[in-house]
Amino acid sequence: xxxxxGVKDVESTLARQTLLDADLVRPVNRDPIRLLPWLDVVVxxxxxxxxxxxxxxxxVGELRKAMKSHRMLVLTGPGIRGRHVLGVGLDLGLPTGVxxxxxxxxxxxxxxxxxxxxxxxxxxxxxxxxxxHQLSTHLAACPxxxxxxxxxxxxxxxxxxxxxxxxxxxxxxxxxxxxxYGANQLIYVKDVDGIHDADGKTRxxxxxxxxxxxxxxxxxxTVLELLDRAKHVRSVRIINGLKSGTLTDALAGKKIGTLxxxx
Amino acid sequence: xxxxxxxxxxxxTLLGRPLDxxxxxxxxxxxxxxxxxxxxxxxxxxxxxxxxxGRSAVYPLIDQMVELKTEHPLLIGTxxxxxxxxxYTVGTGLGLPTGVxxxxxxxVAGQNARMLGYLMARYGVxxxxxxxxxxLPLYLSEVHAVVFPGMPPYGMWHPTPxxxxxxxxRTDAGVFLIGxxYGCKQLIYVKDEDGLYTAxxxxxxxxxxxxxxxxxxxxxxxxxxxxxxRPVLRMLKSARYIRxxxxxxxxxxxxxxxxxxxxxxxxxxxxx
Numbered sequence: 001x002x003x004x005x006g007v008k009d010v011e012s013t014l015a016r017q018t019l020l021d022a023d024l025v026r027p028v029n030r031d032p033i034r035l036l037p038w039l040d041v042v043v044x045x046x047x048x049x050x051x052x053x054x055x056x057x058x059x060v061g062e063l064r065k066a067m068k069s070h071r072m073l074v075l076t077g078p079g080i081r082g083r084h085v086l087g088v089g090l091d092l093g094l095p096t097g098v099x100x101x102x103x104x105x106x107x108x109x110x111x112x113x114x115x116x117x118x119x120x121x122x123x124x125x126x127x128x129x130x131x132x133h134q135l136s137t138h139l140a141a142c143p144x145x146x147x148x149x150x151x152x153x154x155x156x157x158x159x160x161x162x163x164x165x166x167x168x169x170x171x172x173x174x175x176x177x178x179x180x181y182g183a184n185q186l187i188y189v190k191d192v193d194g195i196h197d198a199d200g201k202t203r204x205x206x207x208x209x210x211x212x213x214x215x216x217x218x219x220x221x222t223v224l225e226l227l228d229r230a231k232h233v234r235s236v237r238i239i240n241g242l243k244s245g246t247l248t249d250a251l252a253g254k255k256i257g258t259l260x261x262x263x
Numbered sequence: 264x265x266x267x268x269x270x271x272x273x274x275x276t277l278l279g280r281p282l283d284x285x286x287x288x289x290x291x292x293x294x295x296x297x298x299x300x301x302x303x304x305x306x307x308x309x310x311x312x313x314x315x316x317g318r319s320a321v322y323p324l325i326d327q328m329v330e331l332k333t334e335h336p337l338l339i340g341t342x343x344x345x346x347x348x349x350x351y352t353v354g355t356g357l358g359l360p361t362g363v364x365x366x367x368x369x370x371v372a373g374q375n376a377r378m379l380g381y382l383m384a385r386y387g388v389x390x391x392x393x394x395x396x397x398x399l400p401l402y403l404s405e406v407h408a409v410v411f412p413g414m415p416p417y418g419m420w421h422p423t424p425x426x427x428x429x430x431x432x433r434t435d436a437g438v439f440l441i442g443x444x445y446g447c448k449q450l451i452y453v454k455d456e457d458g459l460y461t462a463x464x465x466x467x468x469x470x471x472x473x474x475x476x477x478x479x480x481x482x483x484x485x486x487x488x489x490x491x492x493r494p495v496l497r498m499l500k501s502a503r504y505i506r507x508x509x510x511x512x513x514x515x516x517x518x519x520x521x522x523x524x525x526x527x528x529x530x531x532x533x534x535x
Binding site for chain 2: 008009010011012013014015016017018019020021022023024025026028029030031032033035083084086087090091092093094095096097098128131132133151152153154155156157158159160161162163164165169173176177179180181182216217220221226229230231
C-alpha cells in the first residue's frame with residue numbers, strides 16, 4: 001500500500017528523534033517564564049483542617065484579610081480521613097494508583113469545607129481541571145481560589161520505590177503547581193512550628209540536603225527532591241497554623257517558621 | 264509484617280505516623296495485592312513510529328488486534344508523535360513551563376486515540392478518556408478492547424525533568440502506569456524498530472540489537488538514546504505487577520500477534 005498522503009513529519013527541531021537523547025534535546029532547553037509571578041500559594045495541611053473550630057476560623061479570618069493585598073491559591077490536604085481510607089484500601093489489596101485517587105478525595109473534601117467559609121467573600125472551590133486551566137479567570141474575579149492540594153495523578157500515580165503509599169501528596173502537588181505557574185511564594189501551614197532538627201529546635205532555615213537527613217519532617221519527603229528540580233519556587237516556608245497571626249506574617253514576607261531551600 | 268491489617272495493628276496503624284515513616288513503608292510493602300484486570304494485555308501504539316505512518320502501518324495492526332482481542336482483552340494506548348514534537352519545539356521556544364507542554368502532549372495523544380478509535384469502531388471498540396476509565400471493565404468484558412490516549416494527565420502538575428523542560432512522563436510512561444494500576448498480564452510497546460539497540464539504529468549503522476536485558480543492565484550501558492522513556496525503566500523496578508516489558512517492531516507482519524501470544528520477537532526488559 002503506497003503512502004499516498006505520506007506527510008510523515010512536521011518539521012521541527014525535535015522531529016525524527018526519540019526525545020531521549022539529552023544532546024539532541026538540548027537545543028530547545030531554556031528557562032521557563034513565570035505565568036503568574038504575583039501568585040501566592042498557601043497549603044492548609046490536613047492536620048490543621050482536622051482541628052476544625054477556632055483553628056480553621058482563625059485562619060479563614062487571616063486569609064480574608066490577606067485578600068485585600070494578595071492573590072492566592074489556597075490548597076488543602078486530606079488529614080486523618082485520608083489515613084483511614086488508605087488503611088481500608090491497603091487492607092483490600094488495592095494498588096497505589098487507586099489509593100492516590102481515594103486520598104485525593106479527602107483533600108478535596110477539606111477544600112469544600114474551606115471554600116464554604118469564604119463563599120460570601122467571593123471564593124470558590126475549583127476542581128483540578130479549573131485550577132490547571134482557568135485559574136487566571138477565577139483570580140480575576142476573586143483574589144482567593146480554593147482547590148485540592150493533591151495532584152490529579154490518581155490512576156497514574158507512579159509506583160513508589162518502597163511500599164504502596166502514594167508519594168505525591170498535597171505538599172508535593174502544591175509545589176508542582178506553584179512551580180508551573182512560577183508563583184511568588186509557597187507557604188505550608190502545618191500544626192508544628194516548622195522543621196525541627198535532631199535536638200528538637202525549630203530551624204529558621206534549612207536546605208533540602210540537611211532536611212533529608214532528619215527522621216521526621218512536617219512536609220512530604222517528596223517535596224525535597226521536587227524543590228531541587230523546581231524552576232521558580234526555590235524555597236518554601238513552613239509555619240504553624242495553630243498560632244494566630246503566623247499566616248498573616250508569612251504572607252507579608254516575615255521570616256517566621258522554617259524556610260526550606262533548594263540546594 | 265506480611266498480612267498486617269492497616270486498620271487495627273498498632274505497629275502499622277496509619278492513623279498516627281508520618282506517611283514516609285520507614286517502618287510504615289516497609290509494612291505497606293507487605294500489604295496484599297489484588298490485581299484489578301489481571302487478564303488484560305496493554306499495548307502502546309507508537310505515535311511517530313507507527314501512527315504518523317498512516318494506513319500502511321496502522322491497518323495491519325488493527326487486523327491483528329481485532330483477531331487477538333477475544334482471547335486477549337486489550338488496553339490500547341496511543342503515543343504522540345511528530346505533531347507533539349513540533350508543539351514542544353514551539354512551546355519551549357516561548358519559554359512555556361513543563362506543565363503547559365504536558366497538556367500539549369496530551370492533546371496529540373488524544374487525537375491519535377480518536378483516530379485509532381474510529382478505525383476500530385466497527386468492531387465495537389470505544390475510545391476512553393480519563394473520565395471514562397470507570398466503564399473500562401464493562402467495555403473489556405463486552406468488546407474486549409479499548410483505546411486510550413497514552414499521556415498521563417499530569418498537566419500543570421507534571422514533575423519537572425532533571426534537564427530542560429520536556430515532560431519526562433510521556434506516553435510510554437502513561438501506558439505503563441495504566442498497566443501497573445490495573446495489574447495487567449503484560450505490556451508490549453509497538454514501535455518501528457526491532458527493540459532496544461546499543462545506539463539509535465536510525466542514525467547509527469553500527470547499532471546492534473539487545474534482545475533481552477534487565478533494567479540494571481540497560482542503565483549500566485549508559486546509552487545516550489533508548490527505545491522507551493527512561494522513567495519506564497525506573498518504574499519497572501518499583502512496579503508490583505508489570506515486571507517486564509517487550510518492545511517490538513509493529514511494522515513486521517504478524518509480530519504483534521506473536522508477541523501478545525507470548526513469543527519473544529523484540530527486546531524484553533525485565534525488572535530483575
